[in-house]
Amino acid sequence: MNRAAIVVCWIMAIGLALFLVIPLLVIAAASFSPTPVFDLPLTGASTRWYGRIGRLDGFWPSLLLSLQIALLSTAISLVSGTLAAIAIARGKLPGAGIFATALVSPLMMPGLVLGIALLQGFRAVGFTAPWATLLVAHLVITLPYVARTMIAGLARFDFTLIEAARTLGCTYPGSVLRVMVPALAPSFLIAGIFSFLASFDNYPVSIFLADVRTKTLPIRMLQYIEEAPDPTLAALSTLILxxxxxxxxxxxRVVGLHRMAGTSD
Amino acid sequence: MSEAAQHLVVRGVSKRYGPTTVLDHIDLTIRRGELVTLLGPSGCGKTTLLRAIAGLAQPDTGKVELAGRDITNVPPHKRNVGVVFQSYALFPHLTVAGNVAFGLKVRGAPKGEIDAAVERALALVKLGHLAGRRISALSGGQQQRVALARAIAVEPDVLLFDEALSALDRKLREEMQVELRRLLQDVKATAIFVTHDQDEALTMSDRAAVMNKGRIEQLAEPRELYLRPASLFALNFVGLSTRISGTVLAANDGKVDVETKLGRMSALGNFQAGSPVIVAARPEQLRLGEQGEANSAAGRVRSVVFQGSRTLVEVDAGAGESLLAELSGRDGTIPRVHDEIRLSWPVAETFAFPMDAQA
Structure with missing residues (x-):
């Protein structure tokens, strides 16, 4: 490769990395600001904003709600999405490609559109319980991540492994548990993490379904920033980060080391 | 017959997938300690038969007995069979030792017993030093050995190999054939190999079954399979041959006189006069020049292929027929392309097969 071209690419790589990381560093720095208004250069450091997080109005219920919804929707998506992915990757399902696209389609849709569509849809069928609607809506958010990762993972999975386990003395369900699940562990982990994070920080869909008593953490945070923009929010963001x-x-580490050592059990 | 002579018995097993008959009333009896190959082209049913023995495919009709036990309706995990798959199907999340131990662990064997069995099995395939390795860190040949050790470790009543050597490169495969045969004989294993590779079948097995369209065309020792093929399909599938079409003129006592486009020939076979037949002989039976009491034909050499210890000579005999001769070169000169030569071969090594059974 041409030397000048390499230099340009290097500058791009380094520049983009800084561009992505600097805002995160700024917010971390701001969280330790001794004054309510964040100003450079820093004139000292303080952790008092961290102490204030817990005293934010409605913080704990919102955190709990977001964790609940994120964990539950991830768990449901992992099980149902994996079963659907098996049908698509393995089950000779007619039109498997269409189903695969449909399962992943919410990823390509703007969150706002999805939020409005779900709100209208739920209203139309008289489904208005805020907690339950949030959970169902977050299934729509998390399922595509699980489906996409598991379809890819299963496409590389050799189903002969299950037959091998059966001839070695495993029942069919036993083979799935002892061979398929551990062999797909990295896929499960990646699907779970992305699904959890997508749910935990979702704003555009949640905002349409939340009410005064049912507010997820991102909605609550936006509310704080409108009410009192002090470094408490920066401290909270830093903790989430x-x-x-x-x-x-x-x-x-878990998956990586596990693979490297080649051990299980 | 004793139990040892009927270690594995397949009786009238049939299997259909939709309109296709994959297995057509298969009968097969295997002695304890015998190495048998199921040989045939893809789609002949050999893999389905293996899967029916392993319990991974359920036959529509018929019975399978193993070690004196009817296992027709026994699920695979209770059959005590060992399978070595084409893809090896090694568990990627386990080490070499973990893979070999898997079957015993599932069976709930005590730890000391498992460790000893794993060590034994790995020593057998000469992989003891790699026990702690990850599967992905092994070469194809090593993975093949791990798959074998895993299947042997549970001491199965029968070992089943599904195209198990076909993923190896040629040289390694030929080494493994010899080594595997010796190893299996050492542990007195009963084994069935499924393969489309005739060399593998001839090298590895005590007996080989040539399969075609869901049926066993011939089950015989490799030598007999080659020297006395029972059908045109068996002749074509195992080894090379010269084949000339013709019509039976006269038949007497297991011998026929056949009118071909290359002249009158004699062959072994029982046919009525007027039957269309193929007259065939193995290439090493063809010699340069005339012999007494022999079939012969002349033509122009089309190609000469030197293969080390032998040279394959293809001759255009005219009338759309060709001859294939394998000459050692020791007893005379090897002809050149375009030479006009005459080849002859003994009647006792010439066979007639029905024309309509051509595969």
Whole structure:
């Protein structure tokens, strides 16, 4: 490759990485600001904003709700999405390609459109319980992530492995549990993480289904920023960021090390 | 017959998938310790028969007995068979030792027993030093050995190989054929190989079954299969041959005189006068020049292929017929392309097959 071209590409790679990371660094820095208004250069550091997170109005119910919805919708999506992916990848389902596209289609739709469509749809059938509508809506958000990852994972899975396990003394369900599930563990983990994160930080769909008592964390955070824009929100964002990084790091270690050592049980 | 002589018995097994008959009343009896090959082109039913024995395919009719037990309706996990798959089907999340231990673990064997069996099986395939490796870190040949060790470790009543060597490259495959045969004989295993590779069948088995369209055309020792093919299909599938079409003129006592476009020939076979037949002989039976009491034909050499210990000579005999001769070169000169030569071969090594059975 031409030397100048390499230099241009290097600059691009480094520049883009900074472009993506700098806002995150800024918010982390802002969270330690000693004054209510974040200003550069920093004149000291303080952790008092972290202490205030828990005292934010309605913070704990919103956090709990977001965790509930994200975990439940991820769990339901993982089971149902995997079964659907098996049908598509393996079950000789007529028109499997169409079903696969349909399962992944919410990914390509703007969240706002999805939110309005779900609101209208739920109203039309008289389904208005806020918690339940949020859960169903978040299934629409999380299923595509699971379906996409599991269809890809299953496409690479050799179903002869199940036959091998059966001839070695496993029942059919036993073979699925002892061979298919662990062999697909990386796919499950990736699908689960993306599904959880997509649900946890969703705003455009949730906003149409939330009411005064049922507000997810992203909705609550936007409300805080309108009411009192002080570094408490930056502190909360930094914690979420930290949580996400730990989650990704740990799962990479778990699956990665597991694969490297080649051990199970 | 004793139990050992009827270790595995397949009786009248049929299997249809929609309109296709995949297995057509298969009968097969295998002795304990015997190595048998199911040989045939893709779609002949050999893999389905293997799967029916393993319990992975349920026959529509018929029975399967293994070690004196009717296993027709026994699920695969209770059959005590070992299967080596074409793709090896090794568990990617387990180590080499974990794969080999799998069957015993599932059976709930005590840990000490498992460890000893794993060590034994890995030593048998000379992979003891790789016990802790990941599967993805192994070569194709090593994976093949792990799959074998995994199947052997549970001490199955029969070992089934589904095109198990076909993914290896030619040289490695030929080495494995010899080594595998010796290994299986050492542990006194009963084994069935499914393959489309005739060399594998001839090398590995005590007996080989040539399968075609869901039926066993011939079940015989490799030598007999080659020297006395029972059908035109068996003749074509195992080894090379010269084949000339003709019509039976006269028949007497297991011998026929056949009128061909290359002249009158004699062959072994029982036919009525007037039957259309194919007259065939193995290429190594064809010699340069005339012999007494022999069939012969002349033509122009079309190609000469040197293959080391032998040279294959193809001759255009005119009238759309060709001859294939395998000459050693020791007893005379090898002809060149375009030479006019005459070839002859003994009547006792010439067979007649019905024309309509051509596959």
């Amino acid at each position: 930290l949580g996400t990084v730990i989650l990704l790091f740990v799962s990479d």
